[in-house]
Amino acid sequence: MRVGRIGRGACGLVLAVTLAGLAASAEAQPVSADAQKAFEDANAHYYKGEYELAARTYAQILSDEKLEDPVLYNNLGDASFRAGAYGSAILYYRRGLQLEPDGPVAQSLQNNLEVARRVLQDRYRSGADKSQFIYAEPGGLLYQLTHLVSVTTLIVLFLSTWWLALGLAALRRWRPGLRGLGAAAIPVLVLAVLFGSVLGGRVYTDNTFRLGVVVEDRVTLREGPNVDAQGVDVPEGMEVRIVDGDAAWTKVELSNGRRGWVETSEVKQI
Known part of the structure; x- marks a missing residue:
């Protein structure tokens, strides 16, 4: 996939030449001709x-094709950012980072996420303290270890390791001359x-510790x-x-432990 970065201010759109190329990074999910045209129209x-x-x-x-792709989330986040929907932009950047924690697209996502948070810091006069926008990683060490990749x-x-282990065990049993390898x-x-x-810990933490982002302004x-x-x-954000x-209604918990209710439309799960 050929990818180009086009800088617009602080954020940068990541463009795939074709949506088929984009889908190739999302485990080669097939895309329709209509989706290809829609992608070009969006750009x-x-x-x-x-x-x-x-x-x-x-x-x-994303909705029609059931795609889960970091490049597409980056583009969606960037368009949302420039439309002034900063909470939604943060949501999409975070979703993209969940799909690709490392790599060139992840770097773009992280940079754009920092920019969006700084904009909201200025809006809410939080100074250099951007921590109010970040929920401390739930589950502590378990969450961090299971979300490295x-x-x-x-x-x-x-x-890969499971089937390799089975193959080596079979060699040890059926090929006595290869016992050392087995x-x-x-x-x-x-x-x-x-x-x-x-992997089991990842599934557990993702199901137990669901994070969301406030996507509307003036939420109570x-x-x-x-x-x-x-x-x-x-x-917001x-x-x-x-x-x-x-x-x-959705019951949520802030990073300081305070709990309360917000309208479901005002918060979206990452």
């Missing part, structure tokens, strides 16, 4: 300064168990799930832990 809207329309088009591609990488590592099955099996444990964290309940304002909720 054109972006260059014309039609950022809201570009963002809607990128989002429609993407889920796809963990699956590949686990399956002895390597034990350390490889240990690696497979390790990767499997990390209320003491109960109704508009008459008292509450405090929370800034703030990361929260999603505790519970339904179609109308």
